Amino acid sequence: MPPEKNKEQPRQRSLRAGVAFDRPEQAAAAADLARQLGLPLVAPVADDLDFILVRTATRLELRWTGDVAPAAPVWAEFVAGPAGYRRRHGGREMLIRAAGVKQGRAPSVLDATGGMGRDAFLLAGCGCTVRIFERHPVVAALLRDGLLRAAAHPETRDSAGRIHLVAADSREFLENMTNPGENIDVVYLDPMFPERTKSALVKKELQILRLLVGREEDTERLLAAALNAAGNRVVVKRPKSAPPLAGRKPSHCLSGTTTRFDVYLTMPAAS
Numbered sequence: 001m002p003p004e005k006n007k008e009q010p011r012q013r014s015l016r017a018g019v020a021f022d023r024p025e026q027a028a029a030a031a032d033l034a035r036q037l038g039l040p041l042v043a044p045v046a047d048d049l050d051f052i053l054v055r056t057a058t059r060l061e062l063r064w065t066g067d068v069a070p071a072a073p074v075w076a077e078f079v080a081g082p083a084g085y086r087r088r089h090g091g092r093e094m095l096i097r098a099a100g101v102k103q104g105r106a107p108s109v110l111d112a113t114g115g116m117g118r119d120a121f122l123l124a125g126c127g128c129t130v131r132i133f134e135r136h137p138v139v140a141a142l143l144r145d146g147l148l149r150a151a152a153h154p155e156t157r158d159s160a161g162r163i164h165l166v167a168a169d170s171r172e173f174l175e176n177m178t179n180p181g182e183n184i185d186v187v188y189l190d191p192m193f194p195e196r197t198k199s200a201l202v203k204k205e206l207q208i209l210r211l212l213v214g215r216e217e218d219t220e221r222l223l224a225a226a227l228n229a230a231g232n233r234v235v236v237k238r239p240k241s242a243p244p245l246a247g248r249k250p251s252h253c254l255s256g257t258t259t260r261f262d263v264y265l266t267m268p269a270a271s
């Protein structure tokens with residue numbers, strides 16, 4: 001009997017990727033990025049690749065060209081779209097409460113699993129200074145581009161100014177800190193959760209992020225390092241009914257309709 005087709009195959013081999021530009025004015029920037037990422041410079045339509053990073057006139061886009069993800073491009077966006085809506089109409093989001101943000105108290109946050117920066121931007125919008133770590137170079141490049149655009153827009157400039165992106169592994173940083181517990185009030189973790197079977201339910205951006213970064217095997221060690229480093233608390237985002245990360249019981253939880261924030265207090269909050 002022939003072996004069953006493995007739906008997760010694209011994640012297990014290395015992905016084929018390239019960098020392209022769609023206007024001649026972007027050629028130099030695209031060539032720079034290709035060099036930094038160690039990827040070839042390609043035409044903006046390339047059927048033999050899994051994805052292309054395209055430097056357009058306005059932004060850096062990831063276009064998935066393989067057949068296992070949505071074809072529409074993704075990019076990091078903080079000015080318009082859902083992030084813009086959240087900024088203009090958002091109330092007090094659960095993440096903000098979980099991080100211990102209060103009137104007159106905006107903790108310093110280390111976002112150890114940066115992704116596309118949505119959560120970090122929300123925290124920065126409430127006055128938190130946020131150091132974002134993102135270890136996947138392609139995701140970090142998309143995030144850097146989104147932050148640069150946010151820094152150039154009057155509505156998002158202040159929040160973007162409170163964010164510092166580090167394209168590196170947060171676990172290594174946290175494990176090697178000389179003064180754990182100092183300088184960082186909150187460590188925030190939002191590790192990738194294993195795929196749901198009904199993949200249509202998974203948003204386009206998350207689906208593509210999963211294909212890019214694959215499984216995250218070191219979350220138990222990341223949580224241990226975070227608990228050692230956070231001066232006040234560690235906040236972990238989980239699907240609502242998932243077990244706590246690494247089986248460690250949190251101090252308390254905040255639950256919404258689909259998501260839960262597990263809060264691990266490492267030191268009582270100052271009154």
Ligand SMILES: C[S@@+](CC[C@H](N)C(=O)[O-])C[C@H]1O[C@@H](n2cnc3c(N)ncnc32)[C@H](O)[C@@H]1O
Pocket residue numbers: 112113114115116117118119120133134135136139168169170171172190191192193209213216222
């Ligand atoms: C689910 S996404 C985070 C989404 C993010 N909270 C947002 O609002 O866009 C997880 C991300 O964490 C990154 N990541 C996982 N472990 C990491 C580590 N130890 N250091 C840096 N980045 C990490 C992955 O590459 C991935 O991009």
